[in-house]
Amino acid sequence: MAFVPRARHGGTMSGAGTGGSDTAAVISLRGAALSYGERVVWRDLDLDVRPGEFLAVLGPNGAGKTSFVRALLGRQPLSAGELTVLGRPPRDAARHLGYVPQQAELSAQAMVRARDLVRFGIDGHRFGPRVRTGAVRRRVDEILASVGASAYADVPLGLLSGGERQRVRIGQALATDPRILLCDEPLLSLDLHHQQAVTELVDARRRSHGTAVVFVTHEINPVLGLVDRVLYLARGGHRVGTPEEVLTSHALSQLYGTQVDVVRVHGRVVVVGAPDGTAAPPHHPHDADRAHALHETDGVRP
Numbered sequence: 001m002a003f004v005p006r007a008r009h010g011g012t013m014s015g016a017g018t019g020g021s022d023t024a025a026v027i028s029l030r031g032a033a034l035s036y037g038e039r040v041v042w043r044d045l046d047l048d049v050r051p052g053e054f055l056a057v058l059g060p061n062g063a064g065k066t067s068f069v070r071a072l073l074g075r076q077p078l079s080a081g082e083l084t085v086l087g088r089p090p091r092d093a094a095r096h097l098g099y100v101p102q103q104a105e106l107s108a109q110a111m112v113r114a115r116d117l118v119r120f121g122i123d124g125h126r127f128g129p130r131v132r133t134g135a136v137r138r139r140v141d142e143i144l145a146s147v148g149a150s151a152y153a154d155v156p157l158g159l160l161s162g163g164e165r166q167r168v169r170i171g172q173a174l175a176t177d178p179r180i181l182l183c184d185e186p187l188l189s190l191d192l193h194h195q196q197a198v199t200e201l202v203d204a205r206r207r208s209h210g211t212a213v214v215f216v217t218h219e220i221n222p223v224l225g226l227v228d229r230v231l232y233l234a235r236g237g238h239r240v241g242t243p244e245e246v247l248t249s250h251a252l253s254q255l256y257g258t259q260v261d262v263v264r265v266h267g268r269v270v271v272v273g274a275p276d277g278t279a280a281p282p283h284h285p286h287d288a289d290r291a292h293a294l295h296e297t298d299g300v301r302p
């Protein structure tokens with residue numbers, strides 16, 4: 001039976017709650033903070049993600065987007081607050097998560113065939129007797145077909161194009177039949193056609209199974225029509241809400257502590273004047289702390 005995602009709800013700028021849905025959250029953060037040593041990457045994060053919800057995680061380099069995904073995967077502990085995934089500690093929920101990593105992590109897999117990667121998704125983390133080989137092979141073929149990757153099932157990943165490789169990685173992530181799909185910059189270095197193909201695959205899974213999607217991206221426009229809410233991380237602060245609430249000149253100017261203009265042109269969102277842009281890493285190791293201090297000085301709760 002097809003899952004019908006709920007209609008877009010009114011999010012909150014504080015980040016807690018999802019506008020009164022009574023469906024249990026699949027991801028829940030309360031007062032969550034993540035630090036590396038003295039460096040606070042984000043803090044005071046309250047967020048519930050519901051089944052079938054599409055959450056885009058935006059922000060400049062170094063804002064803590066990948067760290068957020070690592071926390072959900074149980075690979076990075078919080079420094080404060082609480083995080084539950086499917087009602088339990090994240091590492092206990094890991095087998096219910098599908099993960100599409102950043103493109104850059106290819107080298108170790110360059111010689112792995114597409115079908116082997118998907119197969120690893122099926123039985124790679126299970127203990128005990130493996131499912132019968134024939135059944136696994138059929139399942140791998142089904143998954144490869146569902147992501148349009150049958151034609152290159154036996155080709156090593158290193159020989160595939162970026163778009164082909166992303167299809168296979170989504171296949172691997174879906175092989176676990178996940179309740180939550182975590183995608184870390186899956187559109188990076190893809191052309192528009194492949195960006196669309198990848199987002200459609202992710203959205204199809206969400207619609208058919210009610211899989212919640214956490215989608216890290218620098219570029220909101222390819223997913224703008226799908227996104228329920230945005231988590232915008234910027235230099236220690238954050239905003240949570242619908243795209244209409246968060247992607248405004250007012251909200252982003254508050255978040256960055258300086259004038260930022262959000263312009264909508266032909267249905268696309270363009271952010272002008274974010275001090276760090278979206279490409280440059282912090283110029284100075286203390287920039288993040290300085291930005292955070294700016295917010296506090298301005299009386300804005302980041």
Ligand SMILES: Nc1ncnc2c1ncn2[C@@H]1O[C@H](COP(=O)(O)OP(=O)(O)OP(=O)(O)O)[C@@H](O)[C@H]1O
Pocket residue numbers: 036041059060061062063064065066067068
């Ligand atoms: N294991 C670690 N130890 C110390 N610092 C880390 C570690 N991992 C990440 N950081 C730092 O934490 C900050 C957030 O990193 P993270 O990779 O989460 O950011 P990001 O928003 O995903 O960045 P990008 O867009 O460049 O991928 C960065 O300043 C990074 O250098």
